[in-house]
Amino acid sequence: MARYERGLLALSLTALLGLAGWASWLDGKAWLAQHLIAHAWQTTLDQGVPQRPWPWADTWPVARLTTPTGKTLYVLESTSGEALAFGPGRLAGGIGSDQAL
Template identity: 45%
Template sequence: MCVSLAMILLLLSGLAMVVKGGYMQAKAMFAQYLIEDAWNKSLQDKHPHKPWFWADTHPVGKLWIGDNPPLYVLAGASGRNLAFGPAQMMGRAKPGEAGNTVIAGHRDTHFAVLAYARRGQMIRLQTMDGEVHFYRIRATRIVHESQTQWLTSGDESLLTLVTCYPFNALTGGATLRFLVEAEEVAPLQQSA
């Protein structure tokens, strides 16, 4: 009797974990559709649209890294926003402006593609006004989280993508960051 009860409880616990995991995956996939819809509305009227009414963010860009599927970039790199996609750090340059546009993402979801980023690879970033900015990767590097000089802005238009490192870590709390540094190029220079 006791063994049967333990087996039933174990089975129910396992089932509950599977259901919860499935719910989280479904929620994340549905959120992407809502974010895409908000982005399309923003492209039409040039105003920010929240993906759901209680959201404290909105999509600010559409990002293509090499030949990978596009990612929608959210405003504000908070933990809550990063759960749904890469996010632009506020207080940094906007795409196309002199300075450093910084976008952060999680290494095990949206920015897992950065593990394959290579010098010379192209990145495209579309803004709410519909304009597409082209960037060429000039370097990738690994830095300690305390090294923040890469955040500084200069006179050139830069895009920096940042995620935790190493990519295959099984635990959180990484102290290293993987950076992709890209410089803006004219659309005619993108294939050069």
């Protein structure tokens, strides 16, 4: 029975470490994505041409918002699920677009 309990403990510990690693991986990707989006925004301002945060991105930053608490959010050019995973999106044809109201 002790062998069974040690095996169960080892399996539980392995699962716990795996979940912690997965959570760290997701947090790391989110942190890196925000820094790449901020860099793309600054490059867009410097060059005057929209810049994608990474080569395979289907969106790019179009605005920067700052909350009253000082948090910065970058608005992305899309409301697709992939874009919204990284921040707020601009709805094409919505208020603030190039189309007349």
